[in-house]
Amino acid sequence: MTPTLLGRWQTRLLLFLVLGLPLTFLYAWIYAGFDVFDIDTNFFLVLVVLFVVGFILDPVYIWLQGFRWDHDWPFAFQFFFSFIEFGIVLALIYFDVLWFLPSFLLSDFDGFLVILGHFLTVFIPSFLALLGFIQIFLVRWRFKAAELGRL
Amino acid sequence: MDKLTFPIVLTLEEIGASGARRFISHVELPVEGTYTVGAATDDSVPVSVAGISRGHLILEASADAIVLRERDGGTTNGTFFNGERVTAAALVPGSEVVLANVVALSIRGAGQDTATKIQEQPKQERQESGSRPSSGSSISDYIIVRPGAEERARGGDEFPGGLFAGEIVSTAALRQHEAYAGEVDFLALGGGIGNFVWVDHLRVYGVPISNIRVIGIDRICYKNYERYCLNSQIPRHERLRSNAISVPDNVWGFPGYASRESFNALFRGGKGSAGAIFEVFGEPTLAQSYTPMAGEVFKSLDKEMARIGWFDMFINGRILSMRKTDDGRYAVAYRLTREAAAANNGQREQIVIGRYIHIGTGYPATRFVEDLQNFRSANPSHRDYVINAYDPHDAVYDAIGRSGKPVTVMIRGRGIVASRVHQRLVAEHDRRNANLRIIHLMRSEKPYGDGAKFRRAKRPVFNDVEIQPFNWPKACWGGSLRADIERMAPEERAETFEILGGTTTAERSDWTEMIERGTREGWYVKYYGSIERLVPDESGKANLEVRVKTRSATTEYREIHADYIIDCTGLIGDVTRSPFLKDLVETYHLPRNNAAPHGEPARLTGISVTPDFEILGLQNGHGHVYAAGQITGGGPYAAVDSFLGLQYSALRSVDHLHTVRAPFVSSFGPLKSFGQWVRWCQGVAP
Ligand SMILES: Cc1cc2nc3c(=O)[nH]c(=O)nc-3n(C[C@H](O)[C@H](O)[C@H](O)COP(=O)(O)OP(=O)(O)OC[C@H]3O[C@@H](n4cnc5c(N)ncnc54)[C@H](O)[C@@H]3O)c2cc1C
Numbered sequence: 042m043t044p045t046l047l048g049r050w051q052t053r054l055l056l057f058l059v060l061g062l063p064l065t066f067l068y069a070w071i072y073a074g075f076d077v078f079d080i081d082t083n084f085f086l087v088l089v090v091l092f093v094v095g096f097i098l099d100p101v102y103i104w105l106q107g108f109r110w111d112h113d114w115p116f117a118f119q120f121f122f123s124f125i126e127f128g129i130v131l132a133l134i135y136f137d138v139l140w141f142l143p144s145f146l147l148s149d150f151d152g153f154l155v156i157l158g159h160f161l162t163v164f165i166p167s168f169l170a171l172l173g174f175i176q177i178f179l180v181r182w183r184f185k186a187a188e189l190g191r192l
Numbered sequence: 193m194d195k196l197t198f199p200i201v202l203t204l205e206e207i208g209a210s211g212a213r214r215f216i217s218h219v220e221l222p223v224e225g226t227y228t229v230g231a232a233t234d235d236s237v238p239v240s241v242a243g244i245s246r247g248h249l250i251l252e253a254s255a256d257a258i259v260l261r262e263r264d265g266g267t268t269n270g271t272f273f274n275g276e277r278v279t280a281a282a283l284v285p286g287s288e289v290v291l292a293n294v295v296a297l298s299i300r301g302a303g304q305d306t307a308t309k310i311q312e313q314p315k316q317e318r319q320e321s322g323s324r325p326s327s328g329s330s331i332s333d334y335i336i337v338r339p340g341a342e343e344r345a346r347g348g349d350e351f352p353g354g355l356f357a358g359e360i361v362s363t364a365a366l367r368q369h370e371a372y373a374g375e376v377d378f379l380a381l382g383g384g385i386g387n388f389v390w391v392d393h394l395r396v397y398g399v400p401i402s403n404i405r406v407i408g409i410d411r412i413c414y415k416n417y418e419r420y421c422l423n424s425q426i427p428r429h430e431r432l433r434s435n436a437i438s439v440p441d442n443v444w445g446f447p448g449y450a451s452r453e454s455f456n457a458l459f460r461g462g463k464g465s466a467g468a469i470f471e472v473f474g475e476p477t478l479a480q481s482y483t484p485m486a487g488e489v490f491k492s493l494d495k496e497m498a499r500i501g502w503f504d505m506f507i508n509g510r511i512l513s514m515r516k517t518d519d520g521r522y523a524v525a526y527r528l529t530r531e532a533a534a535a536n537n538g539q540r541e542q543i544v545i546g547r548y549i550h551i552g553t554g555y556p557a558t559r560f561v562e563d564l565q566n567f568r569s570a571n572p573s574h575r576d577y578v579i580n581a582y583d584p585h586d587a588v589y590d591a592i593g594r595s596g597k598p599v600t601v602m603i604r605g606r607g608i609v610a611s612r613v614h615q616r617l618v619a620e621h622d623r624r625n626a627n628l629r630i631i632h633l634m635r636s637e638k639p640y641g642d643g644a645k646f647r648r649a650k651r652p653v654f655n656d657v658e659i660q661p662f663n664w665p666k667a668c669w670g671g672s673l674r675a676d677i678e679r680m681a682p683e684e685r686a687e688t689f690e691i692l693g694g695t696t697t698a699e700r701s702d703w704t705e706m707i708e709r710g711t712r713e714g715w716y717v718k719y720y721g722s723i724e725r726l727v728p729d730e731s732g733k734a735n736l737e738v739r740v741k742t743r744s745a746t747t748e749y750r751e752i753h754a755d756y757i758i759d760c761t762g763l764i765g766d767v768t769r770s771p772f773l774k775d776l777v778e779t780y781h782l783p784r785n786n787a788a789p790h791g792e793p794a795r796l797t798g799i800s801v802t803p804d805f806e807i808l809g810l811q812n813g814h815g816h817v818y819a820a821g822q823i824t825g826g827g828p829y830a831a832v833d834s835f836l837g838l839q840y841s842a843l844r845s846v847d848h849l850h851t852v853r854a855p856f857v858s859s860f861g862p863l864k865s866f867g868q869w870v871r872w873c874q875g876v877a878p
Binding site: 043044045106107108109110111112113115116117120173174176177178179180181183184185186191192 | 437443444445446447448451472473478643646647648649650651652660661665666667669670671672673674675840843844847860862863865866869
């Protein structure tokens with residue numbers, strides 16, 4: 042991938058809206074035993090925090106990209122840094138940095154597994170979308186440094 | 193002896209049974225170089241007289257003489273000079289040779305001193321032992337100007353003659369003309385990969401087969417490209433230099449070649465199925481960059497050609513010239529191949545009118561460096577030892593492999609083609625001739641850490657060559673650099689291109705290994721410098737004696753005995769070498785791009801196009817002309833001559849066609865795009 046900052050932000054938002062939200066809903070719904078009224082909103086908060094952390098890190102990635110001769114961002118990097126972002130979110134929860142996401146969510150291993158399961162549910166399809174599925178709908182995206190719209 | 197002045201005009205006459213002569217043609221040799229005389233349409237000097245075969249003679253034109261030589265193995269009916277049968281002859285003004293008793297060839301007019309020194313040499317077309325007929329590219333026809341091709345383009349006697357004399361032709365007059373062949377909306381000129389990708393987009397965007405026509409010499413869109421690949425040592429099973437998502441058979445770039453390769457392996461239970469995926473995933477940090485196999489690319493193109501109905505749109509002919517019409521369109525004059533004409537009552541000369549044109553005629557000609565060309569002209573007996581890597585030269589490897597004796601080959605240059613030639617030589621060394629020695633001549637040393645710098649980034653160096661996976665940094669194709677370059681002013685662009693382009697090769701573990709092993713075992717040696725003198729070796733040690741002016745402080749010159757020199761320094765496209773493009777540029781005063789950085793004398797490259805790849809100077813009412821490929825080099829997009837570049841350019845120009853409301857061209861939004869992708873997967877027509 043060879044995104045620009047705007048491209049990163051736009052694509053991140055696109056994936057958040059098109060994959061992140063629906064998949065989180067699905068995960069939370071299943072977790073709630075298919076009872077819509079019992080859905081835990083914390084899953085949505087985690088997703089939003091993940092989005093914000095990524096949004097803030099994007100300029101750092103762009104800066105790093107500038108040192109690469111090809112000005113690119115290999116998929117391996119994308120993969121690796123997605124887990125870094127997830128790790129940051131876990132740390133924010135664990136150390137009670139965010140008043141709306143208390144650390145008791147991570148009080149036991151089961152709590153961690155539930156959050157990890159949510160992350161993977163969103164991450165895997167999003168990563169596959171980056172690998173090629175976005176292009177099927179948006180032909181110009183790959184030539185536009187991951188920005189949306191026409192060339 | 194008087195020097196000859198270029199262009200040199202040859203006169204060809206047919207000799208009848210009674211000895212009576214009939215004029216055939218004047219042929220203009222524009223510059224020094226090697227040409228072929230023969231019956232094939234792709235011979236540089238075409239002569240269709242019974243008794244003359246394809247690639248009948250080889251003709252070497254230099255300022256001293258025109259040397260004619262029979263191809264290896266001779267000709268059945270002989271060549272006669274001053275009444276004697278010969279295998280070679282040097283023609284000067286006034287002398288004449290007779291081919292097979294049926295054709296007389298002479299130089300028209302006496303030459304004077306050569307006024308200008310010619311820098312670039314045209315592509316050599318050689319039809320000799322070992323070079324497969326399939327390697328005979330049709331390029332030579334652009335170099336050689338057939339009977340008044342230029343006069344013809346600008347309205348001489350020949351077709352299309354006076355009809356195309358002005359800048360604008362009248363549609364009404366064309367419709368009356370005997371060559372008039374019809375009208376169509378979309379017309380693609382060239383029929384190569386660039387045209388194909390454009391037509392593929394049109395079809396997928398919604399244009400029916402009946403509204404599109406393609407004119408070209410080779411029916412198979414990758415034929416010309418495959419010839420270049422074979423000559424420069426990329427057989428079908430070798431890997432190309434382009435990434436997984438550069439897929440000229442698929443508008444979306446997905447699935448790319450790596451996914452397809454992995455999927456196929458998985459499907460057939462083969463091994464290495466995860467390998468290709470991992471290469472894409474990890475490139476270039478964890479694994480070396482993935483590149484597809486030539487054969488796979490060709491197979492995928494075969495499939496897509498069939499899917500979109502390519503052959504139903506294809507017209508087999510040579511494009512001669514194009515003019516604006518008085519009703520906002522374009523008239524294209526072309527000559528059908530003999531076979532195609534047979535189905536057209538033998539009528540070869542045709543004119544078709546189109547409203548939206550795409551020019552994709554590829555490389556106009558290739559270059560043979562001057563010093564080697566001079567050597568070849570001066571030493572006809574040794575010409576086969578000096579080779580241009582883009583010309584057919586498989587026979588050389590074969591001879592090296594078979595001989596088993598000590599052979600020294602000098603490779604000149606350090607780009608990707610040098611790497612491939614080197615690889616091929618190493619294969620001969622390992623399999624057939626352990627006595628092969630390779631000398632690699634590079635102009636200068638390139639120490640580790642001395643790679644090009646651009647902003648915060650630096651290009652790595654290995655074995656004196658800068659390393660870059662593809663011929664531009666990746667971000668030139670669709671990343672930040674694409675947008676930056678599009679915005680730059682011409683001088684800044686030229687400066688940026690000098691840094692980002694340049695001679696590079698790819699990092700491949702097998703290439704690293706062969707260099708390290710050869711160096712360790714002593715059969716691979718590098719020298720830095722330039723060839724100062726090249727002569728046939730009189731000492732008998734080898735075929736050639738090369739004096740290299742070195743860059744080292746201690747030894748100024750180095751004498752090298754080599755059996756072959758393979759030159760890998762360049763494939764340069766000059767649009768004025770194509771009579772068709774030259775006429776267009778001159779008739780409509782089309783601006784060209786300039787590759788010279790600020791303050792340096794102009795170095796004209798491709799034809800200027802807008803970011804939508806439109807040639808603005810050719811706009812005509814509602815008519816638009818686009819171009820793609822190397823002929824647009826040096827403009828707003830760096831990677832024009834690559835699969836992905838051709839895809840980008842097709843996307844831009846077809847999107848532009850939508851904005852100018854060309855018929856059937858949809859906006860190609862997400863739903864249409866998805867629907868068409870599903871059709872592609874199913875393999876059904878768009
Ligand atoms: C050795 C080599 C290796 C390459 N490897 C790669 C690679 O690995 N990856 C990559 O992305 N790119 C590669 N390229 C770049 C490659 O050239 C382009 O990707 C592609 O082939 C160019 O397409 P084109 O349509 O511009 O030209 P072509 O495919 O050459 O097509 C031009 C066609 O126009 C025809 N034509 C010209 N004039 C006339 C006329 N007057 N009348 C009728 N027909 C005419 C020619 O016969 C030819 O068939 C390579 C190039 C070379 C030379």
